[in-house]
Amino acid sequence: MTKCESSMARVIAALVPLLFVSAAVRAQSNPDDAVAKITQFNKDAVAAYQAQKYDDARKILKQALDLSDTAGLDQHPITARTHIHMGIVIMVGFKQRDLGIKQFKKALEIQSTINLTKSLVTPELSDAFAEAKAGASGGAPAAAPPATEPPATPEPSEPPSEGETPAPAATPAPSGGPEVPSTGLVHEPVTDGKKGSAISITVGVQADLKFDKMVLAYRPEGATEFLGREMKEVADGRYGAEIPTTATLGASVAYYVEADDSDGNAVAARGSVDNPLVINLAGAHAAVHKPKEEEEEDEDEGPDHQYFVGLLGGTGFGWATGVGDTNHDVMISPAGVAAASLFQIAPEVGYWLSSSLMVSLQLRYQHITGTTDVFVNGKDYHTANYAFAAFAKATWKFWDEGSWHPFFSLAAGGGQIRHVVTFNKLTNCGSSMKETCVDTIAAGPIMLGPGGGIFYDLTDSFSLIAEADSVIAFPNFTFNVDINVGVSYGF
Numbered sequence: 500m501t502k503c504e505s506s507m508a509r510v511i512a513a514l515v516p517l518l519f520v521s522a523a524v525r526a527q528s529n530p531d532d533a534v535a536k537i538t539q540f541n542k543d544a545v546a547a548y549q550a551q552k553y554d555d556a557r558k559i560l561k562q563a564l565d566l567s568d569t570a571g572l573d574q575h576p577i578t579a580r581t582h583i584h585m586g587i588v589i590m591v592g593f594k595q596r597d598l599g600i601k602q603f604k605k606a607l608e609i610q611s612t613i614n615l616t617k618s619l620v621t622p623e624l625s626d627a628f629a630e631a632k633a634g635a636s637g638g639a640p641a642a643a644p645p646a647t648e649p650p651a652t653p654e655p656s657e658p659p660s661e662g663e664t665p666a667p668a669a670t671p672a673p674s675g676g677p678e679v680p681s682t683g684l685v686h687e688p689v690t691d692g693k694k695g696s697a698i699s700i701t702v703g704v705q706a707d708l709k710f711d712k713m714v715l716a717y718r719p720e721g722a723t724e725f726l727g728r729e730m731k732e733v734a735d736g737r738y739g740a741e742i743p744t745t746a747t748l749g750a751s752v753a754y755y756v757e758a759d760d761s762d763g764n765a766v767a768a769r770g771s772v773d774n775p776l777v778i779n780l781a782g783a784h785a786a787v788h789k790p791k792e793e794e795e796e797d798e799d800e801g802p803d804h805q806y807f808v809g810l811l812g813g814t815g816f817g818w819a820t821g822v823g824d825t826n827h828d829v830m831i832s833p834a835g836v837a838a839a840s841l842f843q844i845a846p847e848v849g850y851w852l853s854s855s856l857m858v859s860l861q862l863r864y865q866h867i868t869g870t871t872d873v874f875v876n877g878k879d880y881h882t883a884n885y886a887f888a889a890f891a892k893a894t895w896k897f898w899d900e901g902s903w904h905p906f907f908s909l910a911a912g913g914g915q916i917r918h919v920v921t922f923n924k925l926t927n928c929g930s931s932m933k934e935t936c937v938d939t940i941a942a943g944p945i946m947l948g949p950g951g952g953i954f955y956d957l958t959d960s961f962s963l964i965a966e967a968d969s970v971i972a973f974p975n976f977t978f979n980v981d982i983n984v985g986v987s988y989g990f
Contacts, residue, residue: 533570537563553592560585582606603631683708683767694780701739702756710758715740720749807849809987815839817979819918823938825882837918841868855896863888871928871937883939888914904954911947942977946970962987
């Protein structure tokens with residue numbers, strides 16, 4: 500080591516203690532900052548624990564306890580909560596029951612009324628906590644007390660839907676816990692709702708009720724745990740929140756409303772974990788998703804009726820340019836808009852990849868009338884009486900609610916579209932060879948273009964359809980628009 504390096508090492512060695520002392524002074528002079536940091540450490544540790552990253556959770560909690568000691572918060576409730584979490588991690592993650600009980604006892608020495616964090620309770624932890632509490636009080640082991648959920652470590656709420664922000668988790672009391680009084684809350688239970696729709700819940704609060712926050716807890720059908728979000732004041736003395744659409748995909752959804760104090764303890768509630776209020780859901784239609792397994796709760800599985808069969812019919816018009824199909828040595832002049840007479844039919848089969856996106860195959864058969872044949876040198880030249888094309892389509896439906904569903908589509912395919920044109924200068928057509936020639940002009944064979952329209956649901960399976968489809972065709976050019984109406988069936 501050089502002389503310079505040796506001097507630098509001595510300087511660093513002298514500065515390190517000063518940095519720790521400075522941090523301690525800052526923490527003691529700003530206890531609120533230290534509490535906030537320890538609170539965040541607890542949140543991070545709970546998240547790591549729930550992800551089964553037990554080593555990470557223990558390291559984070561060790562940091563929290565070190566900061567608590569440095570900041571002089573040894574007897575603060577947040578330190579007691581940290582010991583609770585450390586005990587849980589040690590017991591569940593490292594199978595060291597005795598060490599976990601010691602952590603519980605440390606928590607009880609700081610805050611004798613503390614209980615297990617509600618979202619992490621298991622029978623094994625409850626028994627160990629009861630033993631720790633009995634040991635701390637010098638008595639025999641008693642039944643585990645009801646768990647509580649501190650504000651520092653809220654239970655994760657459900658992932659937000661599009662356009663939503665995460666809400667704080669509910670803090671339901673465990674099964675078998677004491678009944679929370681409903682005094683102070685005014686709420687008319689909601690008993691009916693629409694499947695696949697958000698449900699608004701409101702509650703009135705009497706002036707003498709003291710609480711820190713109002714929580715709406717809800718449990719989708721088939722789920723084992725309640726999710727939750729904080730209710731916001733929507734009027735003087737009234738609070739509101741929504742049960743989101745992701746929770747209303749089954750036949751029912753359970754909920755309750757709870758007023759919590761600053762420690763996360765319920766002071767009043769309407770409904771509970773054991774006796775929730777239940778909303779019966781009805782009115783599902785083809786666009787409503789089926790719920791997946793709980794771990795895939797927010798993914799889109801697709802509508803109830805995934806297969807689509809439609810039959811449409813209508814007529815169209817477009818820009819006609821070029822030479823006739825039969826009178827192929829005659830060019831229309833001037834080019835212009837012409838009808839795609841008489842009508843076309845367009846059967847379609849598809850598959851809904853999600854409630855809003857369908858891929859399909861659509862055929863277009865065009866029946867043509869009104870043309871005149873050509874007789875030359877005793878030979879009869881018949882004009883075309885049909886055109887055929889096929890398209891691959893993608894259709895996006897704008898919303899699922901109600902019976903009306905606007906949509907937009909893109910199509911690409913091949914074939915022909917024919918427009919009926921009149922060659923006024925040719926008068927030697929028809930059986931008399933004295934009629935004005937009416938011919939067709941074909942466009943294609945490459946086609947693509949957008950479309951749009953609306954579905955109207957008659958039943959869960961049957962819908963009416965009205966749509967307009969535009970097509971640009973080349974190298975034989977046209978820009979064509981078809982107006983179609985029809986019906987569809989989903990299964």
